[in-house]
Amino acid sequence: MKNLAGNIKIIQLFNKQANLVTTDDFLTIDRLDYFALTFIDIHTEGVFTPESTVFQRLQHSEDGSTWSDVPPSLIGGDDINEVIDTTITELHIRKYGYMGDKRYIRFIKSFGTAVADTVNAEVMAILQLPAYKKF
Secondary structure (H helix, E strand, C coil), X not given: XXXXXXXXXXXEEEEEEEECCCCEEEEEEECCCCCEEXXXXXXXXXXXXXXXXXXXXXXXXXXXXXXXXXXXXXXXXXXXXXXXXXXXXXXXXXXXXXXXXXXXXXXXXXXXXXXXXXXXXXXXXXXXXXXXXXX
C-alpha cells in the first residue's frame, strides 16, 4: 500500500474543553466495509481534584441496539482501563485498536464527577479500508 491517505477515513468523535460532568460522551462507528479500527484519545491539559477522574471504554454490537463492553483481549494498544486522575501538563495520547468482528463500535468517555474541573479532550477514530477497496 503506497497511499495511506487514500485507504483510511478519520472521524472526529468529539473535541471539547468542558467542565467535567457525569454524563458519558460517545458516537457510534459503523465498520461496514472497513478492515481495521483504531481510536486516538488525546488530552492536552486538565486540572483534576482528587474526587474526579476521566475514564474510557469500548462497547460493540451486532445490530447497533444491544451493546456490551469490549473485553480487554480484543483491545490492542494502550491500557483502556487507565484512569486519568492527575493534572495533565503535557500532551497525553493513548491509542486503542479494536480487534473484534462486530459491526458497530462506540468509544465512551466519562468525564468524572467534579464540575469544577476542566479538561481538553479529543477522540478520533481511524478506519482502514481493505486493500482491494479505495475511497
